[in-house]
Amino acid sequence: SGGSLVAYAEAKTYSGSHGHIAHADATASDGGHALSEVVPKKKKLVLLGTGWAGMSFLKNLNNPTYEVEIVSPRNFFVFTPLLPSVTCGKVEARSIAEPIRNIIIKKNVDISFSEAECVKIDPQNKKIYCRATIDSHSKGEEEFAVDYDYLIIAVGAQVNTFNTPGVMENCHFLKEIDDAQKIRKNVIESFEKASLPSLSDEERKKILHFVIVGGGPTGVEFAAELHDFVNEDVVKLYPKVKDLVKITLLEATDHILNMFDKRITNFAENKFGRDGIDVKLGSMVTGINENEISTKARGNGKTSSTPYGMVLWSTGIGPRPLIKEFMKQIGQGNRRALATDEWLRVEGFDNIYALGDCATINQRKVMEDIAEIFRKADKDNSGTLTVKEFQETLDDICERYPQVELYLKNKQKRNIVDLVKEAKGDAAKQSMELNIEEFKAALSEVDSQMKNLPATAQVANQQGAYLAKCFNRMEECEKNPEGPPRFRGTGHHRFHPFRYRHLGQFAPLGGEQTAAELPGDWVSIGHSSQWLWYSVYASKQVSWRTRALVVSDWLRRFIFGRDTSGI
Template sequence: MHPAVGDGGRHRPHANGSSGGRETLEFVVRLLITRGPRASPTLLLKGSFILDDSDFWPFIISIVAASGILGGTLLVFADAGQQAPRLTKTEAVAEPENRKKKVVVLGTGWAAISFLKSLNSTVYDVQVVSPRNFFVFTPLLPSVTVGTVEARSITESIRKIMRKKKNVEYCQATCVHIDSLNKKVLCRPVVGCPEAVKGDFELAYDYLVVAVGAEPNTFNTPGVEQHCHFLKDVEDAEKIRESIVDCFELADLPIVTEDERRRLLHFVTVGGGPTGVEFAAELHDLVYEDLYKLYPQLIDYVNIVLIQSGDHILNMFDVRISEFAEEKFQRDGIDVKTGCRVLEVQEKAIVMKDKSTGKRIEVPYGMVVWSTGIGTRPLIIQFMKQIGQGDRRLLATDEWLRVKGCENAYALGDCATIEQRKLLEDISYIFTLADKDKNGTLSIQEFKEAMEAIRSRYPQIDLYLKRQHMKDVVRILDHSKGDQKEKQHMKDVVRILDHSKGDRKGKQHIEIEIEKFKEALSKVDAQMKALPATAQVAAQQGEYLAWCFNHWEKCAAHPEGPLRVRGEGRHQFPPFVYKHFGQFAPLGGERTAAELPGDWISIGRSTQWLWYSVYASKQVSWRTRALVVFDWTKRCLFGRDTSRM
């Protein structure tokens, strides 16, 4: 049998180069022996050969051929067994020029999804990390609490949303630490994993996008976390729905006393903002449209209370909407308690204080929903301490959404707040920029040109003009404070502005000193307010940041931002400017209030249909859009499902 096929003709792979070399060497030796002259065993053992003329030339040819095979084989295995040359440290960390930048996105909420959907992911390597593998249409959470809309109808898988995006990967994990110095995030899986894959893991990044949202703000009120429901996520809404049904079922038991029955059907909502008001309205509709048919004997025991620490509910809306909501709730029998601060939440009662009288009030309850604003997540608190923002409530960014004190990190949505730069901080630079003739004062024309040049850098200028119903930046001077002489001076300015547009000489005679300049701009800075923690703001921030990433190289070569007040040239990108498109406040009974652009207020049934159309169109996919519309239709035809699953 031939040595090469001695094992059934199979060619066995070698574990390493050295063992393969030994086997090949043995094969060649055996080849020399077997192909050599026929010698006696005794002569072979002695290693000597007796050749005759007939065996000489074939033997020589065999030796030459075998030597060539042996030499080539040994050379190959020597090269294979030799250790690869080691890279120097510089060579080891060198990156290819065409390597895509790694973008790590923390979160799958409004800001993150808006960023991911708008981002051109073909030029980046994107990694999404979130403990929640789906997106939730949060404005409809109050509808989920009472079964008007099903939970699955407002959720969409993150993998399904991103399935057509290239270079986007998702990890279902929670970020537990951000190492901004080494540009890494430490993550921990949240799904049930076998022991072999349990443990934390790190992800390196070139750019970090923090969009983890916020958590409910308890204001350190005792008993809130133990006894209250929150309404921040879809799981919260489902728990509230189950709790409502449980309260009615328990109250219907024959062993329950009258007082206990009344307590069980006492529903309290803490917080008079849009979420709290909408939940109270939805709960009222559930009770008096559906549950009264199933529990007619219990309806007289039901009481819905809305507690608000401020003087009015919906105080972020126009006063007309706030007043209408309070009047409607009063007609519907919803007890609105304004000017009350919750001191403690006990197991069966809420203790609060009336600010006007100082009296302590105890309100029994069967269920409490806490909706009083947002708090900071532990990850953000830890991150802020690391970058020198430990004394803040939210993560501070600049107008380009860049985290202050941290390179290549951005923050969006409810976890962050934009620190808009004030005009007074740059007043001397702006004045110098405006004073083109360097005479220490500004003419009206110089003031106007300076304001037009910097208004994109300082969005509060446009905000002030809008709120004061001004069309020209020069009219800012007309609202300056001062004595009668100064006021008359400003009236002359306005008169010149209106009637002497072509009279450049007249304009030059009216001069503005730096103190008057400061006074005028201080009123503009006073209009600055933090952006509300809404889905609308988060979505716009995500779209804006994606635009910046998509135009990075273009704007690096040709900046599109405003002029640099402290320096030369322009900023790379325009700053983020929030555009308010209005807001809704559903009030129950197929009535909704809306505050729309242009100071337009709409209240009633027609506004409810506008609410339906807007919220249906804003769904993240056609699947959720169809399901939501189907749920609304089903509720109109058959009522809400009150089953306890």
């Protein structure tokens, strides 16, 4: 536990002594040698995590004045958007993993890597405590402490079971490469098992009942992959059991793919209906045992239990134990992710940054900014704006806060009139002028949404690149602060605040069809978007090596079908 590690670290009297800092100190105190040999001590930057945020930070960092130490339980980066493709053998696991040392070796920065997980952060002493994740037989060596000047927390999140009984013991998850490989093995084994001669049809049906809990992008993509696999490969390879396969998708809310445009949601629901995927909306899972999954209908409270062969649990994410513990330590105990300011600094700390899925930007200033925009638009100081002026104001806000635009688009509220009508009810029909309070009321729902950016690779990737650029220009920016004047001066930061740019999102729906939602309210669904998906994901690979592997996997699948060996 974290506690025993602290005790252990104290017993060993670590004195700022892991890795290269000690080396710098030794140089400085090297007997009678001239002082001219003393190299200024590099600032130590510790990075936790080698996922999207960590990898992007690392790839973009090129300031050799830092000494970087990476701590992560895995020594590779995973291209998570292709994990669902691994579950049914479309892409090989190896093809979407890039060894972190391949990235380190190309950098002109002093970087070291430890395959370990951080188990405790001690901000007072600027120290983290770590435990190696590789087997170590020599006692004690598997635990160590690292000092830092700057700490960058990019540890991602973990699956959220919402404390539903039996989920941990009986479900599959799809978060890591291991998970995808386990699912793949289980899928193939299910077909082999169902083909054994000793079973009854009832038993076969149970084994071949695949249940997916959660109608978000991952659940939907897995359902589509599985359906394609059954249609394209199982029919040929396991003809006797092909008609016994059932895929059920359970979603607690009223629609799948909630975060997508309504047109995409409708198309996906209709397509799955035609494909024979049983989409059960408003269906809450209440428990899972070895044989059955129990659900409760949201509308009428009716409960039912269904036998299953395999369940994938994909309902969202929650904080990792390290983050939960750290939040408690720093008084953020009741949050779902670490709160940072717009410069990605953990609230209350100048030298600790958090990004990606483990963090959320606390944008308390959003409403103040909006009020400021309102006041500027109110040229005659009347305290009211016409709807036309509101629309222009809203455009201004959308430009500054892409989350607002994203939210309005997702809710199909493309113009202010809809928002105003909603806030004022019938009164809006009589008066199409609003004062600031009414305007704020119209935006209040948006305000609560604006606080959270989506937990996506796109956000993590942009945050990593942003932070690396800040560190690259740290000294220069200290001398010449940039950003709007109101952000300069004491208490503020030297850099422009982080701004997210939404580049669009994809939802692969199977049958070589993908739904694409791109900036500018552009929605495209079908085969052409599938080709766009192939090209975007090929181009977004982090190295030419993984790009070549992924593209050759796709070609292999087109020519020879999926690999059904289950290894």
